Amino acid sequence: MAISFYSVSMSKGESNLLFKVIEEKEFQKIVKEFNYNFYQNAAWAQVKEANGWIHLYTAVYQDNKPILASLILGKKIFNKYLYYAPRGPLVKEEVDIKEVYAFYLQEVKKYLKTQKGFTFKFDPMITYQDHDKDGNVVSENNNQEFVDFLKKQGAKHRGFTIGYTNEAQFRWSYALDIKDKEFNDLMTDMNSRCKRSLKKADKYPLILKDVDDISIKDFKDIMESTAERQHHGDRTLKYYETLKTELKSIIRMCLIYLDKEKLLEGLATGTYKLDEDMVADIKNDKRALIPLSAGVFIEDKDRLNYVYGGTYSKYFPFMAPYKMQEEMIKYAIEKKKDFYDFGGISGDFKPGSKEYGVYEYKRGYGGFVIEYIGEFDLVIDYPFFLFYKYGFAIYRNFKKIIYGLRK
Numbered sequence: 001m002a003i004s005f006y007s008v009s010m011s012k013g014e015s016n017l018l019f020k021v022i023e024e025k026e027f028q029k030i031v032k033e034f035n036y037n038f039y040q041n042a043a044w045a046q047v048k049e050a051n052g053w054i055h056l057y058t059a060v061y062q063d064n065k066p067i068l069a070s071l072i073l074g075k076k077i078f079n080k081y082l083y084y085a086p087r088g089p090l091v092k093e094e095v096d097i098k099e100v101y102a103f104y105l106q107e108v109k110k111y112l113k114t115q116k117g118f119t120f121k122f123d124p125m126i127t128y129q130d131h132d133k134d135g136n137v138v139s140e141n142n143n144q145e146f147v148d149f150l151k152k153q154g155a156k157h158r159g160f161t162i163g164y165t166n167e168a169q170f171r172w173s174y175a176l177d178i179k180d181k182e183f184n185d186l187m188t189d190m191n192s193r194c195k196r197s198l199k200k201a202d203k204y205p206l207i208l209k210d211v212d213d214i215s216i217k218d219f220k221d222i223m224e225s226t227a228e229r230q231h232h233g234d235r236t237l238k239y240y241e242t243l244k245t246e247l248k249s250i251i252r253m254c255l256i257y258l259d260k261e262k263l264l265e266g267l268a269t270g271t272y273k274l275d276e277d278m279v280a281d282i283k284n285d286k287r288a289l290i291p292l293s294a295g296v297f298i299e300d301k302d303r304l305n306y307v308y309g310g311t312y313s314k315y316f317p318f319m320a321p322y323k324m325q326e327e328m329i330k331y332a333i334e335k336k337k338d339f340y341d342f343g344g345i346s347g348d349f350k351p352g353s354k355e356y357g358v359y360e361y362k363r364g365y366g367g368f369v370i371e372y373i374g375e376f377d378l379v380i381d382y383p384f385f386l387f388y389k390y391g392f393a394i395y396r397n398f399k400k401i402i403y404g405l406r407k
Contacts, residue, residue, distance in 0.1 A: 015062065015099060016062060016063055017060055017061070017062055017100070017103045018060065018061040018062075019058070019059075019060055019103065019104065019107035019108070019111075020058065020059050020060075020061065021056055021057065021058055021111065022057045022058065022059050023057070024042050024045075024057060026057070026059075027042060027057035027059070027069060027071065028041075028042050030059060030066040030069055031069050031090065033066060033092070034069055034090040034091075034092065034301075035090070035093070035300075035301050035302060036090055036300065036301050037087045037090075037125055037300040037301070038247065038250055038298045038299065038300055038305065039071070039086035039087040039088070039169075040069070040070065040071050040085075040086070040087060040088050040089075040090055041071070041247075041250070042057075042071070043246045043247050043249075043250070044071065044086070044246075044247070045071055045073065046242075046246040047239075047242050047243055047246045047247065048073050050238070050239075050242045050246075051239065052075065052076075053073045053074060053075050054073070054074040054075075054076075054081075055071060055072065055073050055074065056071075056072050056074070056115075057069075057070075057071055057072070058070050058072055058089070058104075058108060058111075060100055060103060060104050060107075062095070066092075067091065067092045067095045067100055068089050068090065068091050068092070068100050068104055069088075069089065069090050070085045070088040070089030070090060070104075070122075071085065071086070071088060072084065072085050072088075072108075072112075072120075073085075073086060074115070074117070077118070077388055079116065080116050080117070080118040080381065080384050081112075081115060081116050081117045081118065082117075082118065082119055082121065082388070083112050083115075083117045083119065083120045083121065084120075084121040084122070084168060085120070085121070085122040085123075085124075086123070086168065086169065087123060087124065087125050087169060088122060088124060089101075089104060089122065089124060090124075091124075097146070098146070098149055101149070101150065101153065102153055105120075105150075105153045105154070105155065105378055106153075108120060108378075109154075109378055109380055112380055113380050113381075117380045117381075118379070118380050118381035118384040118385050118388065119377045119378065119379050119380055119381070119385050119388075120377070120378040120380065121168065121375065121376070121377050121378075122155075122375075122376055122378070123167070123168060123169050123372065123374065123375040123376065124372075124373070125372065126143060126146065126372065126373050127143065127370060127371060127372055127373070128142055128143050128144075128147070128160070128371045128372060128373045128374070129141065129142035129143070129371055130368075131368060131369035131370070131371060132368055132369070133189075133363050133366060133367055133368055133369065134349065134363070134369075135347075135349035135369050143373055146373065147373055147374075150376055153378075154378060154379070155376040155377065155378045156376060156377045156378075156379060157374060157375075157376055158374050158375040158376070158377070159374065160374060161347070161374065162346065162347045162348050163346045163347065163348060163354065163355070164344070164346055164355060167374070167375045168375065169344075169372075169375070170343070170344030170345070170372075171347065171371065171372050171374050171375070172344065172345045172346065172347035172369065172370065172371055172372070173341055173342070173343060173344055173345065173369075173370040173372070174341070174342040174343070174345050174359065174362040174363070174367060174368075174369055174370065175303070175339045175340060175341045175342060175367055175368060175370055176329065176339065176340040176342075176365060176366060176367040176368075177338070177339060177367070177368070178329065178332055178333050178337060178338065178339060178340050179337075179338040179339075181333065182333065183326065183329060183330050183333065186329065186365070186366060188366075189365075189366025189367070190364060190365050190366050191363075191364045191366075193364055194322070194364035194365055197319045197322045197364075198319070198322050198323075198326055200319045200322075201318065201319035201320065201322040201323040201326070202323070202326075203272075204258065204263065204272065204318050204319075205258065205259035205262035205263055205266070206256055206257065206258060206259075206292070206318065206320060206323045207256070207257045207258075207259055207289065208254055208255070208256055208257075208323070208324065208327045209254065209255050209257060209289075210252060210253065210254055210255075211244065211253040211254065211255055211294075215255060215291070216237070216240060216241060216244065216253070217237075218255060218291040218294075219240065219253060219255055219291075219294045220234075220237045220240060221291075222255075222291060222292075222293065222294040222310045222311065222312060223235070223240070223294055223308065223310040225310065225312055225313075226309075226310030226311060227310070229313055235308075240253070240296075243296070247298060250298055250299040251296065251297070251298050251299075252296075252297045252298075252328070252331070253294075253295075253296050253297075254294070254295050254296075254297065254324060254327075254328070255291050255292075255293070255294050256291070256292050256293040256294075256320040256321075256323050256324050257289035257290060257291055257292065258282070258289070258290040258292055258315070258318060258320075259288070259289060260282060260285065260287065260288055260289065260290055261288060263282065264282070264283070267279065274317070278314075278317065281314065290315075291312075292311060292312060292315040292318055292320035293309070293310070293311040293312070293315075293320035293321050293323075293324050294308075294309065294310045294311070295308065295309040295310075295321075295324050295328065296308040296309070297328050297331075299335070299337070300341075302337060302338040302339060303332070303337050303338060303339035303340065303341050304328065304331070304332035304335065304337050304339075304340050304341065305341045305343060306325070306328065306340075306341065306342050306343045307343060309321065309324070325365070328340075341370075342362040342365070342367070344358075345358055345359040345362060345369070346358070346359065347369075347371065
Protein backbone atom coordinates (compact mmCIF):
# COMPACT_ATOMS: atom_id res chain seq x y z
CA MET A 1 0.00 0.00 0.00
CA ALA A 2 1.37 3.42 -0.96
CA ILE A 3 0.57 6.76 0.68
CA SER A 4 -0.90 9.56 -1.43
CA PHE A 5 0.59 12.85 -2.69
CA TYR A 6 1.57 15.69 -0.34
CA SER A 7 3.91 18.66 -0.70
CA VAL A 8 5.33 21.62 1.23
CA SER A 9 7.76 24.30 0.07
CA MET A 10 10.32 26.58 1.68
CA SER A 11 12.02 29.67 0.34
CA LYS A 12 15.15 30.70 2.20
CA GLY A 13 17.57 33.10 0.61
CA GLU A 14 18.67 31.57 -2.65
CA SER A 15 17.38 28.10 -1.66
CA ASN A 16 13.98 27.16 -3.06
CA LEU A 17 13.28 23.78 -1.55
CA LEU A 18 10.14 21.71 -2.05
CA PHE A 19 9.30 18.55 -0.09
CA LYS A 20 6.96 16.11 -1.76
CA VAL A 21 5.38 12.73 -1.24
CA ILE A 22 5.41 11.46 -4.81
CA GLU A 23 4.00 8.63 -6.90
CA GLU A 24 5.98 5.47 -7.61
CA LYS A 25 6.36 6.32 -11.31
CA GLU A 26 7.96 9.67 -10.47
CA PHE A 27 10.26 8.08 -7.89
CA GLN A 28 11.49 5.43 -10.32
CA LYS A 29 12.16 8.14 -12.87
CA ILE A 30 14.18 10.47 -10.63
CA VAL A 31 16.06 7.84 -8.59
CA LYS A 32 18.15 6.99 -11.64
CA GLU A 33 19.81 10.40 -11.26
CA PHE A 34 21.23 9.38 -7.87
CA ASN A 35 23.87 6.85 -6.80
CA TYR A 36 21.05 4.53 -5.81
CA ASN A 37 21.09 1.18 -4.02
CA PHE A 38 18.62 -1.68 -4.35
CA TYR A 39 16.94 -0.88 -1.02
CA GLN A 40 15.94 2.46 -2.53
CA ASN A 41 13.94 0.86 -5.31
CA ALA A 42 10.21 0.48 -5.87
CA ALA A 43 10.77 -3.24 -6.37
CA TRP A 44 12.12 -3.48 -2.82
CA ALA A 45 8.94 -1.81 -1.59
CA GLN A 46 6.97 -4.66 -3.21
CA VAL A 47 9.17 -7.25 -1.52
CA LYS A 48 8.52 -5.64 1.86
CA GLU A 49 4.81 -5.16 1.15
CA ALA A 50 4.53 -8.93 0.85
CA ASN A 51 5.84 -9.04 4.43
CA GLY A 52 3.35 -6.56 5.85
CA TRP A 53 5.07 -3.18 5.27
CA ILE A 54 3.43 -0.15 3.70
CA HIS A 55 5.48 2.38 1.73
CA LEU A 56 5.69 5.92 0.42
CA TYR A 57 8.09 7.83 -1.80
CA THR A 58 9.51 11.21 -0.80
CA ALA A 59 11.65 13.79 -2.53
CA VAL A 60 13.10 17.26 -2.17
CA TYR A 61 13.29 19.51 -5.22
CA GLN A 62 15.33 22.67 -5.73
CA ASP A 63 14.25 24.85 -8.62
CA ASN A 64 12.15 21.91 -9.90
CA LYS A 65 15.16 19.55 -9.90
CA PRO A 66 15.26 16.52 -7.56
CA ILE A 67 18.13 16.75 -5.06
CA LEU A 68 16.92 14.15 -2.52
CA ALA A 69 14.88 10.98 -2.94
CA SER A 70 13.86 8.30 -0.49
CA LEU A 71 11.64 5.26 -0.30
CA ILE A 72 10.16 5.03 3.21
CA LEU A 73 8.74 1.78 4.56
CA GLY A 74 6.18 1.63 7.35
CA LYS A 75 5.41 -1.13 9.86
CA LYS A 76 2.32 -0.97 12.05
CA ILE A 77 3.03 -1.44 15.77
CA PHE A 78 -0.29 -1.50 17.58
CA ASN A 79 -1.97 1.76 16.44
CA LYS A 80 1.27 3.54 15.42
CA TYR A 81 3.86 3.19 12.64
CA LEU A 82 7.60 2.73 12.61
CA TYR A 83 8.85 4.42 9.44
CA TYR A 84 12.19 3.49 7.91
CA ALA A 85 14.25 4.70 4.94
CA PRO A 86 16.45 1.67 4.16
CA ARG A 87 19.93 2.87 3.15
CA GLY A 88 18.43 6.28 2.55
CA PRO A 89 17.75 9.03 1.91
CA LEU A 90 19.68 9.53 -1.32
CA VAL A 91 21.16 13.00 -1.86
CA LYS A 92 22.85 14.50 -4.92
CA GLU A 93 26.60 14.92 -4.42
CA GLU A 94 26.71 18.48 -5.73
CA VAL A 95 24.28 20.00 -3.19
CA ASP A 96 24.76 21.26 0.38
CA ILE A 97 23.98 18.00 2.17
CA LYS A 98 23.46 19.65 5.57
CA GLU A 99 20.96 22.18 4.25
CA VAL A 100 19.03 19.49 2.39
CA TYR A 101 19.02 17.06 5.34
CA ALA A 102 17.93 19.80 7.76
CA PHE A 103 14.97 20.70 5.56
CA TYR A 104 14.06 17.09 4.81
CA LEU A 105 14.16 15.87 8.42
CA GLN A 106 12.05 18.82 9.52
CA GLU A 107 9.41 18.23 6.86
CA VAL A 108 9.36 14.43 6.88
CA LYS A 109 8.90 14.45 10.67
CA LYS A 110 5.90 16.77 10.38
CA TYR A 111 4.40 14.69 7.61
CA LEU A 112 4.93 11.30 9.27
CA LYS A 113 3.31 12.63 12.44
CA THR A 114 0.11 13.03 10.40
CA GLN A 115 0.54 9.38 9.34
CA LYS A 116 0.62 8.07 12.95
CA GLY A 117 4.40 7.65 12.95
CA PHE A 118 6.26 7.29 16.24
CA THR A 119 9.77 7.32 14.76
CA PHE A 120 11.58 7.76 11.46
CA LYS A 121 14.58 5.46 11.19
CA PHE A 122 17.26 6.01 8.55
CA ASP A 123 20.74 4.59 7.82
CA PRO A 124 22.18 6.26 4.71
CA MET A 125 25.03 4.74 2.70
CA ILE A 126 27.45 7.36 3.99
CA THR A 127 30.79 6.04 5.18
CA TYR A 128 32.22 7.11 8.52
CA GLN A 129 35.92 6.59 7.75
CA ASP A 130 38.19 4.61 5.44
CA HIS A 131 39.80 1.29 6.43
CA ASP A 132 42.17 -1.14 4.77
CA LYS A 133 41.56 -4.90 4.54
CA ASP A 134 42.82 -5.41 8.10
CA GLY A 135 40.41 -2.86 9.52
CA ASN A 136 43.10 -0.24 10.11
CA VAL A 137 42.04 3.39 9.66
CA VAL A 138 43.87 4.75 6.62
CA SER A 139 42.95 8.42 6.94
CA GLU A 140 42.37 10.86 9.78
CA ASN A 141 39.36 12.22 7.90
CA ASN A 142 35.94 11.01 9.03
CA ASN A 143 32.30 12.06 9.02
CA GLN A 144 31.99 12.77 12.75
CA GLU A 145 30.96 16.35 11.95
CA PHE A 146 28.01 15.09 9.91
CA VAL A 147 26.99 12.66 12.65
CA ASP A 148 27.03 15.55 15.15
CA PHE A 149 25.01 17.65 12.70
CA LEU A 150 22.30 14.97 12.46
CA LYS A 151 22.15 14.80 16.26
CA LYS A 152 21.59 18.56 16.35
CA GLN A 153 18.62 18.04 14.02
CA GLY A 154 17.10 15.83 16.71
CA ALA A 155 18.13 12.45 15.32
CA LYS A 156 19.20 9.86 17.91
CA HIS A 157 22.33 7.97 16.83
CA ARG A 158 22.47 4.24 17.62
CA GLY A 159 26.20 4.65 18.11
CA PHE A 160 29.31 3.26 16.42
CA THR A 161 28.31 -0.33 16.98
CA ILE A 162 30.58 -3.36 16.75
CA GLY A 163 29.26 -6.86 16.14
CA TYR A 164 26.06 -8.21 14.67
CA THR A 165 23.48 -6.08 16.46
CA ASN A 166 19.74 -5.74 15.90
CA GLU A 167 20.21 -2.82 13.53
CA ALA A 168 18.24 -3.00 10.30
CA GLN A 169 21.43 -3.01 8.16
CA PHE A 170 25.04 -3.91 8.84
CA ARG A 171 27.18 -0.97 9.93
CA TRP A 172 30.28 -2.73 8.59
CA SER A 173 30.80 -4.31 5.20
CA TYR A 174 33.61 -5.70 3.04
CA ALA A 175 34.20 -4.88 -0.62
CA LEU A 176 36.50 -5.19 -3.62
CA ASP A 177 37.40 -2.34 -5.95
CA ILE A 178 36.84 -3.92 -9.38
CA LYS A 179 36.65 -0.81 -11.55
CA ASP A 180 38.51 -1.32 -14.85
CA LYS A 181 39.96 -4.63 -13.62
CA GLU A 182 39.95 -8.26 -14.66
CA PHE A 183 39.64 -11.19 -12.25
CA ASN A 184 43.32 -12.06 -12.68
CA ASP A 185 44.22 -8.51 -11.58
CA LEU A 186 42.33 -9.08 -8.34
CA MET A 187 44.12 -12.35 -7.63
CA THR A 188 47.38 -10.52 -6.88
CA ASP A 189 45.80 -9.17 -3.65
CA MET A 190 44.25 -12.48 -2.57
CA ASN A 191 45.92 -14.46 0.20
CA SER A 192 47.36 -17.93 -0.36
CA ARG A 193 44.43 -19.71 1.28
CA CYS A 194 41.94 -18.02 -1.03
CA LYS A 195 44.05 -18.80 -4.11
CA ARG A 196 44.36 -22.47 -3.10
CA SER A 197 40.62 -22.73 -2.53
CA LEU A 198 39.83 -21.16 -5.90
CA LYS A 199 42.25 -23.52 -7.60
CA LYS A 200 40.73 -26.51 -5.84
CA ALA A 201 37.20 -25.45 -6.79
CA ASP A 202 38.25 -25.10 -10.44
CA LYS A 203 39.54 -28.67 -10.38
CA TYR A 204 36.06 -30.15 -9.85
CA PRO A 205 33.18 -30.26 -12.39
CA LEU A 206 31.17 -27.46 -10.78
CA ILE A 207 28.47 -25.58 -12.66
CA LEU A 208 26.74 -22.28 -11.83
CA LYS A 209 23.05 -22.04 -12.72
CA ASP A 210 20.42 -19.41 -12.07
CA VAL A 211 17.53 -20.51 -9.88
CA ASP A 212 14.23 -21.24 -11.63
CA ASP A 213 10.76 -22.15 -10.33
CA ILE A 214 11.82 -25.77 -9.82
CA SER A 215 15.36 -25.39 -8.46
CA ILE A 216 14.26 -22.76 -5.94
CA LYS A 217 13.39 -25.69 -3.67
CA ASP A 218 17.04 -26.83 -3.81
CA PHE A 219 18.01 -23.24 -3.05
CA LYS A 220 15.70 -23.11 -0.04
CA ASP A 221 16.98 -26.44 1.33
CA ILE A 222 20.58 -25.16 1.28
CA MET A 223 19.65 -21.86 2.94
CA GLU A 224 17.65 -23.68 5.62
CA SER A 225 20.48 -26.12 6.31
CA THR A 226 22.93 -23.21 6.65
CA ALA A 227 20.61 -21.31 8.99
CA GLU A 228 20.27 -24.35 11.27
CA ARG A 229 24.06 -24.80 11.36
CA GLN A 230 24.57 -21.14 12.25
CA HIS A 231 21.74 -21.12 14.82
CA HIS A 232 19.45 -18.54 13.28
CA GLY A 233 16.14 -18.64 11.46
CA ASP A 234 15.84 -18.77 7.69
CA ARG A 235 13.49 -16.76 5.50
CA THR A 236 10.44 -18.45 4.03
CA LEU A 237 10.24 -19.97 0.56
CA LYS A 238 7.61 -17.35 -0.27
CA TYR A 239 10.09 -14.59 0.63
CA TYR A 240 12.71 -15.96 -1.78
CA GLU A 241 10.06 -16.38 -4.49
CA THR A 242 8.92 -12.77 -3.99
CA LEU A 243 12.53 -11.57 -4.09
CA LYS A 244 13.11 -13.38 -7.37
CA THR A 245 9.89 -12.05 -8.93
CA GLU A 246 10.00 -8.43 -7.80
CA LEU A 247 13.74 -7.80 -8.29
CA LYS A 248 13.97 -9.77 -11.53
CA SER A 249 15.88 -7.08 -13.45
CA ILE A 250 18.59 -6.57 -10.80
CA ILE A 251 18.86 -9.92 -9.00
CA ARG A 252 20.62 -13.21 -9.59
CA MET A 253 19.75 -16.17 -7.38
CA CYS A 254 22.30 -18.88 -8.10
CA LEU A 255 23.20 -22.46 -7.31
CA ILE A 256 26.51 -24.24 -7.70
CA TYR A 257 25.97 -27.82 -8.83
CA LEU A 258 28.29 -30.81 -8.95
CA ASP A 259 28.14 -32.73 -12.25
CA LYS A 260 27.81 -36.26 -10.90
CA GLU A 261 28.68 -38.12 -14.12
CA LYS A 262 31.88 -36.15 -14.73
CA LEU A 263 32.94 -36.52 -11.10
CA LEU A 264 32.47 -40.30 -11.17
CA GLU A 265 34.44 -40.48 -14.43
CA GLY A 266 37.24 -38.53 -12.78
CA LEU A 267 37.20 -40.80 -9.74
CA ALA A 268 37.49 -43.84 -12.01
CA THR A 269 40.55 -42.40 -13.80
CA GLY A 270 42.16 -41.13 -10.61
CA THR A 271 41.70 -37.45 -11.51
CA TYR A 272 39.78 -36.88 -8.29
CA LYS A 273 40.29 -38.39 -4.86
CA LEU A 274 37.58 -38.29 -2.19
CA ASP A 275 36.99 -40.26 1.00
CA GLU A 276 34.77 -43.33 0.80
CA ASP A 277 31.83 -41.79 2.68
CA MET A 278 31.72 -38.83 0.31
CA VAL A 279 31.86 -41.11 -2.76
CA ALA A 280 29.09 -43.31 -1.36
CA ASP A 281 26.93 -40.27 -0.63
CA ILE A 282 27.34 -38.97 -4.18
CA LYS A 283 26.65 -42.36 -5.76
CA ASN A 284 23.46 -42.73 -3.71
CA ASP A 285 22.18 -39.33 -4.84
CA LYS A 286 19.86 -39.97 -7.81
CA ARG A 287 20.30 -36.50 -9.30
CA ALA A 288 22.58 -35.82 -12.27
CA LEU A 289 23.39 -32.38 -10.88
CA ILE A 290 23.86 -32.22 -7.10
CA PRO A 291 23.31 -28.78 -5.49
CA LEU A 292 26.17 -27.72 -3.22
CA SER A 293 25.92 -23.98 -2.59
CA ALA A 294 23.45 -21.10 -2.98
CA GLY A 295 23.72 -17.32 -3.25
CA VAL A 296 21.68 -14.15 -3.81
CA PHE A 297 23.28 -11.19 -5.61
CA ILE A 298 21.59 -7.84 -6.17
CA GLU A 299 22.77 -4.85 -8.20
CA ASP A 300 23.15 -1.23 -7.08
CA LYS A 301 24.06 1.48 -9.56
CA ASP A 302 27.80 1.12 -8.85
CA ARG A 303 28.15 -2.33 -7.27
CA LEU A 304 27.03 -5.93 -7.08
CA ASN A 305 26.02 -7.05 -3.59
CA TYR A 306 26.39 -10.54 -2.16
CA VAL A 307 23.25 -10.49 -0.02
CA TYR A 308 22.53 -14.06 1.15
CA GLY A 309 24.47 -17.28 0.87
CA GLY A 310 24.61 -20.86 2.09
CA THR A 311 26.24 -24.22 1.50
CA TYR A 312 25.90 -27.84 2.62
CA SER A 313 28.61 -28.52 5.20
CA LYS A 314 29.12 -32.11 3.99
CA TYR A 315 30.23 -30.71 0.62
CA PHE A 316 32.78 -28.21 1.97
CA PRO A 317 35.69 -30.11 0.32
CA PHE A 318 34.48 -29.01 -3.14
CA MET A 319 34.98 -25.32 -2.24
CA ALA A 320 31.71 -24.44 -4.00
CA PRO A 321 31.35 -21.00 -2.30
CA TYR A 322 34.70 -19.99 -3.84
CA LYS A 323 33.46 -21.02 -7.28
CA MET A 324 30.30 -18.98 -6.66
CA GLN A 325 32.29 -15.87 -5.70
CA GLU A 326 34.64 -16.19 -8.66
CA GLU A 327 31.79 -16.43 -11.15
CA MET A 328 29.86 -13.53 -9.62
CA ILE A 329 32.89 -11.24 -9.34
CA LYS A 330 33.47 -11.89 -13.05
CA TYR A 331 29.80 -11.10 -13.68
CA ALA A 332 30.13 -7.79 -11.78
CA ILE A 333 33.19 -6.91 -13.88
CA GLU A 334 31.23 -7.76 -17.03
CA LYS A 335 28.43 -5.44 -15.85
CA LYS A 336 30.98 -2.60 -15.49
CA LYS A 337 30.43 -2.22 -11.75
CA ASP A 338 32.91 -0.27 -9.62
CA PHE A 339 32.64 -2.49 -6.54
CA TYR A 340 31.82 -6.03 -5.47
CA ASP A 341 30.32 -5.94 -1.98
CA PHE A 342 30.64 -9.12 0.08
CA GLY A 343 28.12 -7.83 2.60
CA GLY A 344 28.16 -7.51 6.35
CA ILE A 345 30.98 -8.14 8.80
CA SER A 346 31.03 -7.54 12.54
CA GLY A 347 33.69 -4.81 12.66
CA ASP A 348 35.63 -6.76 15.31
CA PHE A 349 39.02 -7.55 13.79
CA LYS A 350 40.56 -9.45 16.71
CA PRO A 351 41.41 -13.08 15.78
CA GLY A 352 39.21 -15.45 17.73
CA SER A 353 36.43 -12.91 18.25
CA LYS A 354 32.85 -13.89 17.53
CA GLU A 355 32.11 -13.99 13.77
CA TYR A 356 35.79 -13.36 12.98
CA GLY A 357 35.63 -16.29 10.55
CA VAL A 358 33.19 -14.44 8.27
CA TYR A 359 35.55 -11.47 8.06
CA GLU A 360 38.59 -13.74 7.61
CA TYR A 361 36.95 -15.46 4.64
CA LYS A 362 36.10 -12.18 2.91
CA ARG A 363 39.46 -10.64 3.74
CA GLY A 364 41.12 -13.45 1.80
CA TYR A 365 40.02 -11.82 -1.45
CA GLY A 366 41.91 -8.58 -0.74
CA GLY A 367 39.73 -5.48 -0.81
CA PHE A 368 38.84 -3.14 2.02
CA VAL A 369 36.55 -2.61 5.01
CA ILE A 370 33.59 -0.22 4.80
CA GLU A 371 32.34 1.51 7.95
CA TYR A 372 29.03 3.37 7.65
CA ILE A 373 27.88 6.18 9.94
CA GLY A 374 25.14 3.94 11.30
CA GLU A 375 21.49 4.10 12.21
CA PHE A 376 19.46 7.09 13.40
CA ASP A 377 16.01 7.57 14.88
CA LEU A 378 14.13 10.83 14.39
CA VAL A 379 11.64 10.34 17.20
CA ILE A 380 8.12 11.62 16.62
CA ASP A 381 6.29 10.22 19.67
CA TYR A 382 8.70 9.78 22.61
CA PRO A 383 6.43 7.83 25.01
CA PHE A 384 5.55 5.30 22.34
CA PHE A 385 9.15 5.16 21.10
CA LEU A 386 10.38 4.28 24.61
CA PHE A 387 7.64 1.67 24.95
CA TYR A 388 8.68 0.14 21.64
CA LYS A 389 12.42 0.33 22.32
CA TYR A 390 12.42 -1.33 25.73
CA GLY A 391 9.40 -3.55 25.26
CA PHE A 392 10.86 -4.94 22.06
CA ALA A 393 14.22 -5.58 23.79
CA ILE A 394 12.47 -7.62 26.49
CA TYR A 395 10.58 -9.58 23.84
CA ARG A 396 13.77 -10.25 21.85
CA ASN A 397 15.64 -11.50 24.93
CA PHE A 398 12.68 -13.73 25.79
CA LYS A 399 12.86 -15.31 22.33
CA LYS A 400 16.60 -15.98 22.81
CA ILE A 401 15.89 -17.72 26.11
CA ILE A 402 13.17 -19.88 24.55
CA TYR A 403 15.46 -20.75 21.62
CA GLY A 404 18.19 -21.73 24.08
CA LEU A 405 15.83 -24.03 25.96
CA ARG A 406 14.89 -25.78 22.72
CA LYS A 407 18.50 -26.48 21.67
